[in-house]
Amino acid sequence: MEDVNEIVFDLLSRVEKNRQTELAIALKRMGAINESQKKIVSDLTSKLVGKLFQPVVENIRIAAINNEEKTLEVASKLLIPPIY
Numbered sequence: 001m002e003d004v005n006e007i008v009f010d011l012l013s014r015v016e017k018n019r020q021t022e023l024a025i026a027l028k029r030m031g032a033i034n035e036s037q038k039k040i041v042s043d044l045t046s047k048l049v050g051k052l053f054q055p056v057v058e059n060i061r062i063a064a065i066n067n068e069e070k071t072l073e074v075a076s077k078l079l080i081p082p083i084y
Contacts, residue, residue, distance in 0.1 A: 004064035008057050011079045019049050
């Protein structure tokens with residue numbers, strides 16, 4: 001099974017990539033806005049994603065500390081998509 005740090009890293013990397021993609025789409029749709037406004041939108045999305053995934057990451061780390069192998073296996077399968 002994957003190391004817990006690898007599970008967390010893979011999850012957060014994928015989340016950040018998706019955030020950046022959606023942020024770019026949103027900023028393009030917003031048209032002409034200044035750098036301060038872009039930063040506000042970027043910070044908002046970053047904080048929202050952080051708050052949404054912080055409990056997930058905490059629970060994965062707690063499962064690792066408690067040697068909950070089954071929980072980690074399920075988390076790995078649910079949160080990290082397979083590579084085809």
